[in-house]
Amino acid sequence: MIEEQILETGKDTREMTINMGPQHPSTHGVLRLELVLDGEMVKQCRPNIGYLHRCFEKYAESVEDYAKVIPYTDRMDYVSAMNQEHGYVIALERLLEVEVPERVEYMRVIVAELQRIASHLLGIGTFGLDLGAFTPFLYCFTEREKILSIFEKATGARLLYNYMAVGGLMRDIPKDFKSDTAEFVKTFRPKIKELNDLLSYNKIFIDRTAHIGILPKEVALNYAASGPVLRGSGVEWDLRKNDPYSIYDRFDFEIPVGKGEVGTLGDCWDRYIVRVREMEQSLRIIEQALDGMPDEGDVKEGIPKRIRPKEGEIYTRTETPRGELGYYIISDKGASPYRVKARAPSFVHLSMLPAISKGALIADMVAIVGSIDIVLGEVDR
Amino acid sequence: MKEQEEIFDYLKEQFGEDTVEFMKGDVGRPWFQFPAVRIKEIAKFLRDTAELRFNTLMCLSGVHYAKEEELGVTYHVHSTTLGHSMAFKVRVPIDQPNVPSVESIWKTADWHEREAMDMVGVMFDDHPNLKRILTPEDWEGYPLRKDYEPQEFYQGMPTTA
Numbered sequence: 454m455i456e457e458q459i460l461e462t463g464k465d466t467r468e469m470t471i472n473m474g475p476q477h478p479s480t481h482g483v484l485r486l487e488l489v490l491d492g493e494m495v496k497q498c499r500p501n502i503g504y505l506h507r508c509f510e511k512y513a514e515s516v517e518d519y520a521k522v523i524p525y526t527d528r529m530d531y532v533s534a535m536n537q538e539h540g541y542v543i544a545l546e547r548l549l550e551v552e553v554p555e556r557v558e559y560m561r562v563i564v565a566e567l568q569r570i571a572s573h574l575l576g577i578g579t580f581g582l583d584l585g586a587f588t589p590f591l592y593c594f595t596e597r598e599k600i601l602s603i604f605e606k607a608t609g610a611r612l613l614y615n616y617m618a619v620g621g622l623m624r625d626i627p628k629d630f631k632s633d634t635a636e637f638v639k640t641f642r643p644k645i646k647e648l649n650d651l652l653s654y655n656k657i658f659i660d661r662t663a664h665i666g667i668l669p670k671e672v673a674l675n676y677a678a679s680g681p682v683l684r685g686s687g688v689e690w691d692l693r694k695n696d697p698y699s700i701y702d703r704f705d706f707e708i709p710v711g712k713g714e715v716g717t718l719g720d721c722w723d724r725y726i727v728r729v730r731e732m733e734q735s736l737r738i739i740e741q742a743l744d745g746m747p748d749e750g751d752v753k754e755g756i757p758k759r760i761r762p763k764e765g766e767i768y769t770r771t772e773t774p775r776g777e778l779g780y781y782i783i784s785d786k787g788a789s790p791y792r793v794k795a796r797a798p799s800f801v802h803l804s805m806l807p808a809i810s811k812g813a814l815i816a817d818m819v820a821i822v823g824s825i826d827i828v829l830g831e832v833d834r
Numbered sequence: 835m836k837e838q839e840e841i842f843d844y845l846k847e848q849f850g851e852d853t854v855e856f857m858k859g860d861v862g863r864p865w866f867q868f869p870a871v872r873i874k875e876i877a878k879f880l881r882d883t884a885e886l887r888f889n890t891l892m893c894l895s896g897v898h899y900a901k902e903e904e905l906g907v908t909y910h911v912h913s914t915t916l917g918h919s920m921a922f923k924v925r926v927p928i929d930q931p932n933v934p935s936v937e938s939i940w941k942t943a944d945w946h947e948r949e950a951m952d953m954v955g956v957m958f959d960d961h962p963n964l965k966r967i968l969t970p971e972d973w974e975g976y977p978l979r980k981d982y983e984p985q986e987f988y989q990g991m992p993t994t995a
Contacts, residue, residue, distance in 0.1 A: 503968040510953070511977055548861050674914060677890040677942040690914060765859025768893060768910045768921060779893050781908065784861070792978075794895040804945035833968060 468496065475504055479583040479819040482829025486806075486822075488815065495818060498810045500803055505833035513793040519545055519760040520619060522793065527613040529795060530831040532575050535568035535604075536773035538617040543698055544769040544780040548762040551620045556750035558700045560626055561617060563634060563742045564604070565699075566735040570641070571600040572774035573728045580725060580823040581652050584661045589652040596644055603633050620755035631743055638736050638743075645732060653729055662725060663716025666809050666821035670719065676805045679798055680776025681731065682825055685711040685724030692772035704741045706734040721824035728774075728826070761786065775799055775826060795834055799827040835918045836885070838864050844885065849876065865908070865921040873924050874934040880911060881939055887913045888920070891940035896950030898928075900980035905931045905956050911940075926956070935961040953978040 459465050474485040483504035489497035509529060513522045526541045527534035539561055546553060578593030601611045606627050608614040616623050652658055668678070673686045683690050691708045693701040709730035711723025762784040770779040776798030783792040802825045810821050836844070842856045845866070853872060858864035868876050880888040888911035897906040904925045912919040924933055935958040937943045947958045948967040955976035958964055966973060974985045984993050 503966075503970070506968045508977065514978070550861065672941075674889055675941045677892060677940065688914070695914075695917070762862075763860035765862035766865070766908075766921075767862035770892065777892065779910070781893055781895050781910065783897065784859075792895070792897050794893065796893040796895075800945065801942055804942065808941070 473815075473818065475501075479822060481579065481822070481827060482832075484803075484822075484827070484829055484832070486818070488818065490815060493814050493816075495810055495813050495815060498807045498818070500806050502800075502803065502829070502832050505829050507834065509795060509834040510793055514789055514791065517788045519762075519790060522790075523617065524613070524615040526795075527615060528830060529797060529834055530572075530773065530775065530778075530799070530828045531612060532828055533568050533572040533774045534613050535564045535616065536572075536771065537778065538614070539565050539699070540769065540771035540773065540778045541780055542617045542619050543771060544767055544782050545619045545760065545762070547769055548765065548767050548782060548784060549619065549757065549760065551755065551757065553620055554750055554752070554755050556626075556747045557621050557752050557755065559742050559746035560622060560752065562699060562701065562704075563739055563746070564607070564616070566738045566742070567600050567603065567634070567637075569735050569774045570732050571597045573732050574600075576774070576826040577648070577652070577725065577728055580820075580826070581658070583819050583823040584658065586652055586655070586658060589648060592644070592648060592651065596641055599637055599641075603630070603637065606630070606633065618753075618756050619760055620757055622752040625752055631746070634739065635743055638739055642733075642736060645729065648729065653726060659715050659722060661817075662721040662820055662824065665716075665721045665817045666813060666824060667717050668719040668724075668805070668809050672805075672808060673719070676808070677801055678776070678805060679801070680772065680774070681724055681727040682776060682798075682802050682805075684708065684727045685824075686719035687711050687713075687723075692770060692777060696770065698769070698771055701738075703745070704738045706737050709734065721820050724824045724826075761788070766792075770796070773798060775828065775831070776802065797831040797834060799825075799829075799831045800834075803827050803832055835916055837918075838920065841886070841918070841920055842866065845876075848879065863921060865923055867923045867925070870924040870926050870933045874936060874939070876922075877909075877936045877939045887915050889914055891936070891942050891946075892919070894936075894943055894946035894950060896954035896956045896978070898954045898976075898979045899925070903928045905954055907933055907950060907956055909936070931956050932959055933957070934959050935964075937961055952976070955979065 469490045471488050475483040485501040487499040488495050523538055526537040529537050574593040574597040578590040581589040605611050608616040668686050670686045673683050687710050689708050689710050709727050711727055715722055764786050766783040768781045770777045779796035781794040782790050785791040845854045855867040880886050890912050892912050893910040895908045905928055906923050906925045908923045910921050933956055947961055950956045952966040952968055975982055
């Protein structure tokens, strides 16, 4: 009997199942992981989600107006709201075959890239925080704050903007937007180097993240991973280049990929460093877009009075900071979409967690969850 | 890279004219329709054939077609090596909503299929763990059906304010 054996030897060798979450600080929201443990080793990991389910799709299908869905898309991935809106309005513009003015396109690209930097700063900062590095978190948030202030001036909100409209923008672009953004680009570049010195190449940080949570390329593709998670495994894949939307084909930028520099290809550190390097590329895009953006033009003139697509369906995908965000929209000529499905990158990445966490130590689970950078608002919708 | 028409001709040749349907709305992208019973075999073919190589399943969505009293599943696949994508559907009657699972072909289908089951009630045969995912396990009904009425009480708690 096992009890007798424990009494005799003083060792309990049975498996143990524990819950990590739903209120665990490193799960970035309400996520519950059922971990089956052998000592400290994770034998199995079963994610449980749904705590933040807010019926996004049901709402979108019953709202009687396509445009009224836009503020709700903000609330899916609430730390990169601009990118969520961008994907949705592009899907509708393709369904309606609407032309978008140049000035609007440039503005959208600039805010989308600013948002990408803000989102990566949050992802990187909290990733460090999870692993015990408190200072980089404060550095990241100082910079993120500057982006949010630019957004506040332009949209009136700091997190959930409701800024993009089908065929245009909800508000005119403020006069000092260009100078503010140029100033930010100038001051932010040296900060990336500072962040690298402080966190990326820190010995303790590397020890916690290298060789941990390895995601091989084939597994990543079979799970349809995207964004920094896929690129961290060494696949050069970015929808801004591979399936271009908006005006991304006009800009010159590179796709950073993981190379296994300090550990194994596809480990936590690779996924992390891809995000850091992407911020530099985003700065390059912003600079080019600021140069190219026309100074004159009405951002609201292209907005249709009534949105009634003809019968048909479309799947469009855009590159958000977390990966491929897809909107599958079916129109039946009605006032509200017949079906809206949001394919959230975090949802897909979280489903991969059991595959990459097998055999990890329980302390490394924190690093793995942090490195796939999930936002539970988007997972549960 | 293949255009949609080329893919259609290719599949017609492979599976016969009765199996493959090619459809298009007034706007948007076209899609293919296959019989549900053969979906696993077709999915495997789409993934493994050298000319097609659809190695990623981007999205899998369940749809309730209220007028026809049918449930549908839409698959969006893409080939990262050849650069083409396509959409295909299966439709099943609402009183017998069984569709073979493609989880063994594209692992990402695991959670997508659970979501489609949870939200519209498509039953995926041979799925390793077909449980509700977004709603609690003992929730009643399928929220994304057009005729859905929320249950009044959930474990003694009123569901409406």
